[in-house]
Amino acid sequence: GAVVSQHPSRVICKSGTSVKIECRSLDFQATTMFWYRQFPKQSLMLMATSNEGSKATYEQGVEKDKFLINHASLTLSTLTVTSAHPEDSSFYICSARDGTSGGSRDTQYFGPGTRLTVL
């Protein structure tokens, strides 16, 4: 099946620093990647949709200047949390859509997630 990697898996940082999270599709090309945030015992919250070679589309309420997304290639998207604060502590998960699976499925495959703790 399709494999998506995410790095780092866990990061602890001081308030005010920036953190970059990488998401890679390992065995397929992903023209579209998604970034989610999940707080404990809550559902996935879509933050933004990342399209290769173009600007990301952010969901309402998500600050694009705080959560910088770069989708430079068909296999890599990065999310940078700038000037992180304790309220940004969360589980960040990326997913990549495998458009090569054919038909209308376009299944999203998830990376293992990054647990961010801002002190």
Added chain:
Amino acid sequence: GQNIDQPTEMTATEGAIVQINCTYQTSGFNGLFWYQQHAGEAPTFLSYNVLDGLEEKGRFSSFLSRSKGYSYLLLKELQMKDSASYLCAVRFRINAGNNRKLIWGLGTSLAVNP
């Protein structure tokens, strides 16, 4: 608007069968997904339905009725490792083009007891 409902919690016994229901209200329906998520981990894909009927994949089956806005995930021969959250997600078209969006249910936390 778009909405998904699924039970918050369920409990079942090892070796038994459990059915997790999902109801949704959406326009432009374009497919329904079930994912499994263990605590502290990312979701993993289980099944996809876009036409009415039952899709079977090993111990897991998923059913869809588009007219009723209803789906269920059926887990047979339950194992302890099946204890997880099960997420229902519905994809819908947001305009006349090919733009689609996925909305997620809050998940059903399943506890499998020995």
